[in-house]
Amino acid sequence: MKPTVGLESSLYPEDVRMDLQEFDSHRRTVDLAGGPVSYVDVGPSGGRTVLFVHGLGTNAYLWSGVIAELSREHRCVAPDWPLHGQTPMPADQDFTLGGLARFVEDFCAAMDLTGIDLVGNDTGGAVCQTFAVAHPERLATFTLTNCDTHDNLPPDGFEQVVEAAQKGLLAPNGPELLARPAIARRQSFGGAYEDAGLPDDVTVRAFLEPVLGTVERGREFERLLTSLSAKDLMALEPKLRELTVPTLIVWGTDDRFFELKWAYWLRDTIAGAREVVEVPGGRLFFPHERPHELVTALRAFWS
Numbered sequence: 001m002k003p004t005v006g007l008e009s010s011l012y013p014e015d016v017r018m019d020l021q022e023f024d025s026h027r028r029t030v031d032l033a034g035g036p037v038s039y040v041d042v043g044p045s046g047g048r049t050v051l052f053v054h055g056l057g058t059n060a061y062l063w064s065g066v067i068a069e070l071s072r073e074h075r076c077v078a079p080d081w082p083l084h085g086q087t088p089m090p091a092d093q094d095f096t097l098g099g100l101a102r103f104v105e106d107f108c109a110a111m112d113l114t115g116i117d118l119v120g121n122d123t124g125g126a127v128c129q130t131f132a133v134a135h136p137e138r139l140a141t142f143t144l145t146n147c148d149t150h151d152n153l154p155p156d157g158f159e160q161v162v163e164a165a166q167k168g169l170l171a172p173n174g175p176e177l178l179a180r181p182a183i184a185r186r187q188s189f190g191g192a193y194e195d196a197g198l199p200d201d202v203t204v205r206a207f208l209e210p211v212l213g214t215v216e217r218g219r220e221f222e223r224l225l226t227s228l229s230a231k232d233l234m235a236l237e238p239k240l241r242e243l244t245v246p247t248l249i250v251w252g253t254d255d256r257f258f259e260l261k262w263a264y265w266l267r268d269t270i271a272g273a274r275e276v277v278e279v280p281g282g283r284l285f286f287p288h289e290r291p292h293e294l295v296t297a298l299r300a301f302w303s
Helices: 020-024 060-070 097-111 123-134 156-166 170-178 181-189 201-212 215-227 230-234 260-269 291-302
Strands: 004-006 027-032 035-042 049-053 075-079 116-122 139-147 247-252 273-279
Touching: 020 060, 020 201, 027 097, 035 060, 035 097, 049 060, 049 097, 049 123, 060 075, 060 116, 060 201, 060 291, 075 097, 097 123, 097 230, 116 123, 116 291, 123 139, 123 230, 139 260, 139 291, 156 170, 156 215, 170 181, 170 201, 170 215, 181 201, 201 215, 247 260, 247 291, 260 273, 273 291
Parallel strands: 004 273, 049 075, 049 116, 116 139, 139 247, 247 273
Antiparallel strands: 027 035, 035 075
């Protein structure tokens, strides 16, 4: 039987956190066929690279605490999706899971990244599953945190947002929402963090300004939300059962979007899955809120 591991809650050392300004000081740009991509690259060169993939409505800063600690011994690379963070929106961007997985592959090719330790969260986890089965040769290990799985896309707690996108109701309200970060935090991130005061106002703007800051960006975000299909994710299941890349699942146990059962579905489906590490009380964005738990699990897995 594949094992289950639990982690005790532990505070992350505040003195090694990176604020947004420090994090952005590590940004670089690489040109792909579709346009420039902003990414963070921190840590020593040589050895394997950890590639972090965020999800909807965030950006590479989601991984700031994890990168702050792991970059002491690993090269950590985290790109912003198209339309997210500081990566502009290509006019013809394919926002299906397959299209976003091709974005990850194009980024890896441009950066000459092979033998990577791939880590995904939220919809980024679904993108990583799609990428992993298409390009297992690029992976040394694979780690999934709370994310879309099987037919749970969109999750029940997010269906109303997708329905609003289908009706074109998100984009017109985006700029007004961004002008009131407290409301934006509650409406966009409510339930995704244990601490209701997270993310802070600066991070709320950094996450949401690129996707909702103007009506034009909001329309593209609506297109993204309505391009993602559970059918595409479910079609991966036969290939996941053949994916022998060593795989770890680290899951917050109090996630109202992605229940703990999905962690065990992944463990029992991915051929190379070794264990589930439970993060007691953790929610969707625990890698941002409680990064030390993920760092601890990754170090143990890689060792």
